[in-house]
Amino acid sequence: MKTLKARVLVFLTLWGVWLVLTAPWSVQEAAAGAVAAFLIAALPFFPSSPLEDLRLSPKALLYVVAYAFVFLKALVLSNLDVAFRVLHPKLPIAPGIVKVKTKLKTPLGRLLLANSITLTPGTITVETRGQDLYVHWIKVADADPVAATEAIVGDFEKYLEVICG
Amino acid sequence: MAAIIGASLSLVGSLFFLLSAIGLLRMPDAFNRMQAGTKATTLGSMLFLVGIGLMRPDFLGRALLLAGFIALTNPVSSNALARAAHGYRKRLGAKLAPDALAEDDEALAAAAVRDAAAGSQAPRVQEGRHVD
Numbered sequence: 001m002k003t004l005k006a007r008v009l010v011f012l013t014l015w016g017v018w019l020v021l022t023a024p025w026s027v028q029e030a031a032a033g034a035v036a037a038f039l040i041a042a043l044p045f046f047p048s049s050p051l052e053d054l055r056l057s058p059k060a061l062l063y064v065v066a067y068a069f070v071f072l073k074a075l076v077l078s079n080l081d082v083a084f085r086v087l088h089p090k091l092p093i094a095p096g097i098v099k100v101k102t103k104l105k106t107p108l109g110r111l112l113l114a115n116s117i118t119l120t121p122g123t124i125t126v127e128t129r130g131q132d133l134y135v136h137w138i139k140v141a142d143a144d145p146v147a148a149t150e151a152i153v154g155d156f157e158k159y160l161e162v163i164c165g
Numbered sequence: 166m167a168a169i170i171g172a173s174l175s176l177v178g179s180l181f182f183l184l185s186a187i188g189l190l191r192m193p194d195a196f197n198r199m200q201a202g203t204k205a206t207t208l209g210s211m212l213f214l215v216g217i218g219l220m221r222p223d224f225l226g227r228a229l230l231l232a233g234f235i236a237l238t239n240p241v242s243s244n245a246l247a248r249a250a251h252g253y254r255k256r257l258g259a260k261l262a263p264d265a266l267a268e269d270d271e272a273l274a275a276a277a278v279r280d281a282a283a284g285s286q287a288p289r290v291q292e293g294r295h296v297d
Contacts, residue, residue: 118240
């Protein structure tokens with residue numbers, strides 16, 4: 001079965017969410033959730049899912065954890081940066097849309113990269129076309145695609161390349 | 166002890182909400198309002214939820230789940246808003262110093278016109294984008 005990996009991941013995600021939602025656990029509730037999650041994961045018409053691009057080697061899982069920390073650090077730093085710009089009396093912004101080229105090949109990798117860029121304040125992904133991401137940047141430091149790529153996605157890409165190529 | 170940490174995390178989170186509200190008022194156009202408004206809420210709401218989770222440990226799992234859903238859905242809506250705003254950028258009066266997307270749109274449209282002139286095909290309308 002081609003979609004087996006995605007089905008297993010869907011089952012684990014659904015069941016995990018169910019278990020967290022029904023926090024003081026009872027065996028009956030957990031079993032009912034497992035049955036429902038299994039039925040959904042075993043649907044005959046399962047759409048092809050980008051989840052199949054996820055790598056599950058130990059190194060990739062380690063990088064998922066590392067990526068969470070790298071992302072949180074970027075989130076906090078850029079939040080403080082935007083807070084500084086908002087409170088500054090002169091409002092030091094120079095907004096513009098720059099083009100960023102990504103090395104990631106898989107749809108899941110590009111999705112995660114675009115969403116990470118959007119979640120960090122100061123940058124919003126406006127559009128993606130193939131390997132180009134068009135990013136709105138609150139203070140354009142460099143309009144050149146290579147330098148902009150390094151400044152915006154340099155940190156994320158290293159980890160995402162290992163997680164989902 | 167956990168209650169105190171949770172309360173201070175919630176306080177910091179609500180400060181970020183305040184900052185984003187100030188940003189919403191001060192920023193000049195739709196894109197920058199989006200930067201200040203929807204973005205400061207990511208860290209703000211996450212800190213707030215974690216803080217509540219620490220104050221009431223039986224809600225911690227559920228609060229983290231909510232933070233996860235915010236992390237998954239916020240970028241999707243922001244991206245849709247930004248795309249729509251870019252289509253109407255002239256009417257919104259947005260100033261974009263380098264606008265790589267508009268340049269590439271113009272290049273594509275020019276190429277389509279050239280194709281139509283050369284091959285006398287029906288002119289290709291650009292899909293899915295409102296060109297103002």
